Amino acid sequence: MATTKKASAKTKSLEDLFLDGLKDLYYAEKKILKALPKMAKGADDGQVTAAFEKHRAETEAQVERLEEVFEILGAAARGKTCPAIDGILEEGSEILEEYEGSKSLDAGLVGAAQAVEHYEIARYGTLIAWATSLGKDDIVELLSATLEEEKATDKALTSLGEAGVNDRAAELKAA
Numbered sequence: 001m002a003t004t005k006k007a008s009a010k011t012k013s014l015e016d017l018f019l020d021g022l023k024d025l026y027y028a029e030k031k032i033l034k035a036l037p038k039m040a041k042g043a044d045d046g047q048v049t050a051a052f053e054k055h056r057a058e059t060e061a062q063v064e065r066l067e068e069v070f071e072i073l074g075a076a077a078r079g080k081t082c083p084a085i086d087g088i089l090e091e092g093s094e095i096l097e098e099y100e101g102s103k104s105l106d107a108g109l110v111g112a113a114q115a116v117e118h119y120e121i122a123r124y125g126t127l128i129a130w131a132t133s134l135g136k137d138d139i140v141e142l143l144s145a146t147l148e149e150e151k152a153t154d155k156a157l158t159s160l161g162e163a164g165v166n167d168r169a170a171e172l173k174a175a
Contacts, residue, residue, distance in 0.1 A: 018130045020080060022069060025123050027079030029063045032116060035089050039113065042096045045106045047160055052113070055153050062146045069139050088115050107169035110161050117154040124150060 033056065040052035070077040092112035099105040124147040131139045 014130055014134060018127065018134060019073065019075060021123065021127050021130065022066065022073075022075075023078060023080035024082045025120070025127065026063070026066045026070075026077060027082045028085035028120065028123070029059055029066060030079055031082075031085055031089055032120075033059050033063065035092060038096065039092060039109055042100070043106055043109055045160075045165060047163075048106045048109060048165065051153075051156055051160060052109075055113075058149050058153065062149065065142045065146055069142055072136075072139060084119060085116070088112070088119055091115065102169075103171060104169040106165045107161060110157050110165055114154060114157050117150055117157065120150045121147065121154065 036052050036056040036059065040049045040056070043049045043052065067077045092109065092115075095105070095108035095112050099108050124143055128140055128143045128147060131137075131143060
């Protein structure tokens, strides 16, 4: 039985890996769409709330772009469970629960959102490299648009932290 698995794994191509990566990101983006309203609602700072709401709208467009990629490939737009994003989002949920009412909440939420962004930046960068190797220039263009949005969101989150969210959190000393 083990030899059958190894033999079939040996026939898996970069195209297969690319499609698996797309499924992973599709799952991740859909999960992020569900998490962003909770993060926006839980935030105390209006700018943090606005950032999450803005990113939700961007994420909707990113899901549409991924669906377009699936369509170009002639594949069904289906997600594949991604334990990495599940774990990162779970950490964000824990921050919402454990720091509710604390001056540190917004700093924690911004940090959790940046963990999500960094994951997405890494995954989109990888998929762009693979699409380039596969000669899928139309797909590279779509994924690159999303990667630039993810980088801009990460920068905006950094600015939020540096513009006062982190300093307000620092005013409260550890218990």
